[in-house]
Amino acid sequence: MSLADNIKIIREKQGLLQKEVANHIGVDKSTYSKIEKGGREVTVAELQKLTKLFNLTTDAILNYDENLIPKEVVIEDKTIIEQMQLLEELDEEDKNIVFKMIDKMLTSKKFKDFFAKNVSSL
Structure with a gap:
């Protein structure tokens, strides 16, 4: 997968709108849409802002694998x-x-x- 794909998947999994992410990284929604479609590269500064918003490391975003990200633990359904x-x-x-x-x-x-x-x- 590409960085653009990873960013889109992470955004969707975290329940964020494109507009919210765009505002956080300091771009307009159409520019952000281009980022998710791979039509525009992410700057280093934008990537740093994404790490804070997503609460993930740069490496976790670049090499995103949802199976490596810890899932929410629900203790109620355990023995x-x-x-x-x-x-x-x-x-x-x-x-x-x-x-x-x-x-x-x-x-x-x-x-x-x-x-x-x-x-x-x-």
């Missing part, structure tokens, strides 16, 4: 063991945040359960 393995992949700070959130939710649940049980008996 408990898979969920724990995914949590183990987090760095320590992120793990601590996740566990603090779980602690807070469990504590809130215990208080709600306690309150519901004791208020209902009055």
Whole structure:
């Protein structure tokens, strides 16, 4: 695939309009359209702006392969063991945040359960 093809595919996968990308890199929509069709080369400055917009490296854009880009992880459809393995992949700070959130939710649940049980008996 060409750079023009890669840019178009990435833009579409990220749900961006041509106009949005054109504005971000500082060209009009018709000029951007030419870029995607291969009728105009991308300047280095434009490519640098694309890396920021797409949150990809220059190399990832030039050699785009959608199979190499990490996909969104959805933990809900995983088994408990898979969920724990995914949590183990987090760095320590992120793990601590996740566990603090779980602690807070469990504590809130215990208080709600306690309150519901004791208020209902009055």
